[in-house]
Amino acid sequence: MKEENKPFNDVIDHFNKIEGNAANAFNKETVKGLPKPIKYIGYFFAGFLSISILLIFILNLLH
Template sequence: MKEEINPFNDVIDHINKIEGNSANISKDGVKKLPKPLKYLGYFMTGFLSISILLMIILNLLH
């Protein structure tokens, strides 16, 4: 059985109810994704990070 996560305080609970956020957010959401989707996310994150780093380095060398 899932462990129920209680809201931090009444304001957070109210905002979650209005916005439609789930109070039971699992902390291992990435582990439940299919492997191809997980690897695609890792690739995109890595590509974005390397691209930003290269843009900064090349801009400094220009």
């Protein structure tokens, strides 16, 4: 186990072993391991969401 992912007490360790911990599921290492088409789809959706929020904000200011 990496030093940064070590649990700080037994309760957290038990939680991670039994239920899993999704907080550390998305990091650079897991994204690098994905196939290219899935990465590109993810980048597209993230970009689309960002641009959409920005456009909605700008259009509401102009109205």
